[in-house]
Structure formats: structure tokens, C-alpha cells
Amino acid sequence: MLPHRKKRLQNILLLVGSSFIGIFLILTALNSQLDLFYSPSELNKNNLPQERIKLGGMVKKGSIKYEDTKVLFVLTDFEEDLDIEFDGIPPDLFKEDSGAVMLGSFDGNGVFVAEEVFAKHDENYMPPELSK
């Protein structure tokens, strides 16, 4: 390789290397702030956040109850559970033992009042007859 081309290649490698190190440092500093939601065990139960947050986890098996227009259920990450209350229609894929993400805030009694509920779905795809 001719010397001036070698020099250019070195410059490119330097450019790529420094960009990657820079972005690595930024991402390390931001860390979990880039998460979309908190999971129940990340919250301190004695000092629940006052502001609007997003929570995510699994809908606990057998926990969904309907009261008037409200949906009550328990969100779990298999370490901690939280009671959720949602006044509205959850998406079709919202069901027990399945992932969900919700935006809302805690009321005075430690119940999370969701304004919006989103359903997560997993990466598995299979025909209905195989899933039984």
C-alpha cells in the first residue's frame, strides 16, 4: 500500500476508533436512563416516585379483574409485584402471563394508576395449532 494511502487508512481507523470510544463512554454514562420503563423491583416501595413514569413487566397469572370500566391487575418481574389500575380498553395482546408497559403515576395508596397500557409481545412466532 502506498504511504499516503496507508496514512489515510490510519486516519480512518483513528476516526472510527475515537467515535466508538466516544459513543461507548456516552452510553456507559447514560446506562439505564435509556430504558423505556422501570420494572417493579427497581422502585423503592417506601418512597414511590411522585412523577409520571413508565412501568413494565409481566401481567401476573390470574390477576386480571374487571370492575365497571376499570381493569385491575398485578404487574410482576418475578421479584416484586405492583397493583395496577387502568380505566380504559387495553390492547388485544394484553393478557395474563404476557408482557405489558404502562404510563401513569402512583396514587396515595401505592396503586399505580395507568393512563395508557401497551402490550409487549415476544419474539416467538408459531401457527395456532402448534401452540396448544
Added chain:
Amino acid sequence: MSNKIINKFASAKTYIETCDKYFLFVFIPSIVLIIAGWYWGIFIAPPDAVQGDSYRIIYLHVPSSIYAQLIYWIMAAWSAIYLIWKVKLAAYLTKSAAYVGLLVTFLALFSGSVWGIPTWGTWWQWDARITSTLILFLMYLGLIALHDSFNNQNKADNLMSILTIVGCVNLPIIKKSVDWWSTLHQPASITLTDNPAIDPAMLYPLILCIVSFGFVLISMGVLVSKIIIFNREKNRNWVKSYG
């Protein structure tokens, strides 16, 4: 000897001649395969146990998303070739690919939103996967805008190539975003290390769609690059006597 080969491949004239010669061999299969792939995916493949028929947008979403990232890697390689060897053709192709990349990244975002409404219950969330893909879309847009904003074409090629290479940092972030952070988007279904999490009856049409998308995008890229090359080299004799 090796320089001679490189010079031949680096010539825009040879590139155009080669493309003209083989274009139909890519273009015709691309149309046939994409119709076959979508027909298989939409009418023959079984519905999903959880999502029903709405999962079928995977046959647009996954190919678009794969090529949104792959095209950027290819552009970065061309940019390096341009910066090191000053091969002008590489810069022409980088610019051409940026248009195709912009289109497929838009398709990936759009099809993702359309898919999100019936499944997630929302068409947009600022999660790491969706946001980093939006950044990729803006990168393509920015590269085109940057290149268009210079009168001096050599300067434009240089800066576009440098920015393309710097922008590579976003690609591993897109890929790993679903593993590094909590997102609404699910993790990858097809990986190099594990068995695919998709039933074969759904996976085979998906693979066909991915392959056919490659052909479609190559055809598209060739057409765009012809416009760009003829425009850039319009004063050259071979262009004046073309066709």
C-alpha cells in the same frame, strides 16, 4: 497487473456498461421473487398463535429493517474506499445507496408503526430500538443534504464519506438496543447463534422476502446510481455518446 484490475472496476464507464448488461437478470427475478415471497407470506403461511394475521407485516418490516442497516455498512465500506484510494465511483455509489437506504429505513419505521397499533396499542414509543432507527433515518437524510449543500463536488464527496464512517457507531446500537435496554420492541427472532424463534412455515417465506428485497434494492440502487453518475460525469465523452 492488480492496478489494472482496480482501475477497470473503479471506472464509472465500466460500471454502467456492466449494469446495463446484467440489469434485467436482477430486475426480473426481483419482481418475480417479491411477488412470490409476499404471496407466500400473506396467503399461504399460517397465522400467528398470538398476533393472528397482523404479524404478516413482518414480511415487509423485517426485510426493510435488515437492509436499512446493511446498506449503511456497505456505504461505510465504499466511503473508506473513496477516502483511501480516491475512487470516485465509490463516492457516487455511496450517494446513490443513501437514497435507497432512506427509503427502506422509512419503510422499516412505517411498517413498524403500522404493526405497533394492533399489537402494542401504540404506533410510537421512544424506546431504544425505535429511536436509534429514527436516528439512522435522519443520518441518511443528513448525508444526502450534506452532499447536496456543496458546489464543490470533491469536498462534498469527502465530507459525506467521513460522516458516513462516523455514523457507523449507530449500527451496533440499533442491533443491540433490544438487549442492552428495556424496550417495547421484542428481541431478535433470528440470530446466528440460536435456532430461529419463528416456525419454519413462517420462516421460509420470510427468507424468500429478505432475498427478493435484496434484488429489488440492487435494481433500485442501479437506477439511482445511473442518474447520479450521468449527472456527475455529464461533460465526459463517454456519457455524451452513451445510448
